[in-house]
Amino acid sequence: MTAIAQTPTETDAYNFAYLDEQTKRMIRRAILKGVAIPGYQVPFASREMPMPYGWGTGGVQVTAACLVPEDRLKVIDQGADDTTNAVSIRRFFQRTAGVAVTENTPEATVIQTRHRIPETPLTEGQILVYQVPIPEPLRFLEPRETETRRMHALEDYGLMHVKLYEDIARHGQIATSYDYPVKVEGRYVMDPSPIPKFDNPKMSDNAAIQLFGAGREQRIYALPPYTKVVSLDFEDHPFVASKADHPCGLCGSTDSYLDEVIMDDQGGRMFVCSDTNYCSTRREAGHIGAMAAPAPAQPQERRAE
Amino acid sequence: MNATALQGGFATPAHDSARAFRATLDALARPGTIQTVAGAQPPAPLSVAAGVLILTLTDGTTPVHLAGAWDCADVRDWITFQTGAPLVGPADAAFAVGAWNDLAPLDRFAIGTPDYPDRSATLIVECDALQAQGAQLTGSGIKDSARLSLPDAARVFAANHALFPLGLDFFFTAGDRLAGLPRSTKVEDN
Numbered sequence: 001m002t003a004i005a006q007t008p009t010e011t012d013a014y015n016f017a018y019l020d021e022q023t024k025r026m027i028r029r030a031i032l033k034g035v036a037i038p039g040y041q042v043p044f045a046s047r048e049m050p051m052p053y054g055w056g057t058g059g060v061q062v063t064a065a066c067l068v069p070e071d072r073l074k075v076i077d078q079g080a081d082d083t084t085n086a087v088s089i090r091r092f093f094q095r096t097a098g099v100a101v102t103e104n105t106p107e108a109t110v111i112q113t114r115h116r117i118p119e120t121p122l123t124e125g126q127i128l129v130y131q132v133p134i135p136e137p138l139r140f141l142e143p144r145e146t147e148t149r150r151m152h153a154l155e156d157y158g159l160m161h162v163k164l165y166e167d168i169a170r171h172g173q174i175a176t177s178y179d180y181p182v183k184v185e186g187r188y189v190m191d192p193s194p195i196p197k198f199d200n201p202k203m204s205d206n207a208a209i210q211l212f213g214a215g216r217e218q219r220i221y222a223l224p225p226y227t228k229v230v231s232l233d234f235e236d237h238p239f240v241a242s243k244a245d246h247p248c249g250l251c252g253s254t255d256s257y258l259d260e261v262i263m264d265d266q267g268g269r270m271f272v273c274s275d276t277n278y279c280s281t282r283r284e285a286g287h288i289g290a291m292a293a294p295a296p297a298q299p300q301e302r303r304a305e
Numbered sequence: 306m307n308a309t310a311l312q313g314g315f316a317t318p319a320h321d322s323a324r325a326f327r328a329t330l331d332a333l334a335r336p337g338t339i340q341t342v343a344g345a346q347p348p349a350p351l352s353v354a355a356g357v358l359i360l361t362l363t364d365g366t367t368p369v370h371l372a373g374a375w376d377c378a379d380v381r382d383w384i385t386f387q388t389g390a391p392l393v394g395p396a397d398a399a400f401a402v403g404a405w406n407d408l409a410p411l412d413r414f415a416i417g418t419p420d421y422p423d424r425s426a427t428l429i430v431e432c433d434a435l436q437a438q439g440a441q442l443t444g445s446g447i448k449d450s451a452r453l454s455l456p457d458a459a460r461v462f463a464a465n466h467a468l469f470p471l472g473l474d475f476f477f478t479a480g481d482r483l484a485g486l487p488r489s490t491k492v493e494d495n
Binding site (some may be wrong): 016021022028033035037068069150187209224 | 320322323363364422423425444445447448487
C-alpha cells in the first residue's frame with residue numbers, strides 16, 4: 001500500500017497552496033523573468049517553509065506559486081514516488097492546496113522532482129519543478145557571488161572548461177557524473193541540479209516547462225519548452241550520458257537509469273530502475289527482469305515496507 | 306476615489322490569481338500562443354486581460370507606469386485600491402500599461418543591467434485584436450516557428466531581442482486574451 005491511499009483532506013487553516021498572495025506574486029514575477037532569460041538565476045526572497053532546507057524548499061515554493069486547484073501533482077525523489085521526501089511534499093500540497101495527486105507520469109500536470117527527470121517523455125502542458133541545492137554552477141570554482149555574477153554577465157566560462165579539462169588530465173575522462181554543467185541557448189551556463197548526467201539530454205528540446213527553485217540560495221531559473229540545452233564537453237572528449245551497464249533486475253529495461261541495491265554482505269547486488277513509475281508500468285505491461293518474481297508483482301518483492 | 310475603484314477585483318483571489326498566472330506563464334513560455342483569462346472587471350480603457358495581469362503580478366513593491374489614455378483617474382484609482390502599486394514615470398516602472406503608440410519610445414524603460422538582467426520592465430500592450438498570424442517567431446518556447454500579430458514592425462522587436470540577455474518583455478492584451486513575447490524570441494518579417 002502506498003501513502004497515496006491515505007488521502008489527507010484539504011485544510012482551510014492556510015491560504016491556497018500555503019504561501020500568502022504577496023509571496024506568490026513575488027515568486028511568480030521571478031518565474032516570468034526566469035522564463036524570459038533562460039538559464040539566468042533570478043534572485044527571489046525565499047521564505048521559510050515548514051520543512052528544513054535541503055528538503056526542497058525552493059521547489060516547494062515554485063510549485064506553490066504554479067499550482068491551480070485543477071492540477072494533478074506528482075512528486076519524485078531520486079525517481080521514486082514513495083520515498084520520505086516525495087511523500088511528505090505530496091501530502092503537504094494535498095493538505096494545503098487540495099490538489100489531486102498521481103504517481104503516473106503522463107497523468108501529472110505538475111511534477112516536482114529531486115534529482116531525476118522521469119523516463120517517460122514529458123508533454124506540452126506539463127511543468128517539471130526541480131529542487132536545487134546549489135544553483136550556481138561556478139560556485140565551487142569561485143566562492144564570491146560578486147565574481148560569479150560578473151562572470152555570467154561577461155559570459156566568462158573559461159574556468160568551467162578548465163575544471164572539466166583537469167578532470168580529463170587527472171582521470172582520463174570527465175569524472176563529473178551528476179550536476180553536470182550545461183549551456184542554455186548558447187548563452188548562460190546553468191546548473192541542472194544534481195540529476196545524473198544520464199538525464200542531461202532530456203532537458204534539451206523538452207516539451208514541458210522546466211522550473212528550478214533553490215530555497216536556501218534564493219534563486220529561481222527556468223527553461224521554456226523546446227529550449228536548446230547543451231552539456232559542456234570537448235571535441236576529443238564528447239559528453240556521454242552514462243548509466244550502469246546492466247538491465248533493470250525487475251523490468252528488464254536496458255535504457256533507463258539504474259540504482260544499485262546491495263542485497264547482502266556477500267557481494268550480492270541488483271540494479272533496478274530509479275524511476276519507480278516507469279519500472280512498475282513496464283512490469284504491468286508484462287516486461288519481467290531477470291531478478292523479478294515470476295508471478296505478477298507481489299508485495300514481498302519490494303523492499304522493507 | 307470613486308466607487309468603481311472598489312469593484313472588479315478577483316472574487317476568490319488565491320484561485321483566480323493562480324489560474325491567471327498559469328495562463329500568463331504559458332503565454333510567456335510559449336510565445337505565439339494566445340491564452341484566455343478571466344476574473345477581473347477593470348474600468349475602461351483597461352482590458353480584462355490587462356486587468357488580470359495587474360491583479361496577478363503587481364503590488365506595493367512594483368511601480369507601474371500608465372501611458373496615454375490609460376493614465377486616467379478611473380484606472381489610477383482602480384490599480385491603487387486593488388494592488389497598492391505606486392504609479393510612476395517610465396524610467397522607474399517595473400510594469401507599464403498602455404497602447405503601443407503611447408508606450409513609445411521604448412528606450413525610456415529599464416532593460417536591466419548585465420549583472421541583473423531581470424531588473425527590466427514588462428510592458429503590457431493593449432491591442433485591438435490578437436491573431437496567430439503576422440511576424441514569424443522562433444527561439445525558446447517555440448517548437449519550430451510561430452506567428453503572432455504584433456503592433457509594430459518586426460525590426461522593433463528584433464532590436465529588443467538583440468539586447469539579450471537585457472531587454473524588455475511584452476504581454477499583448479486584447480479583451481480577455483493575452484499573448485507573451487519575451488526578449489529571448491527572435492522576430493522576423495514575412
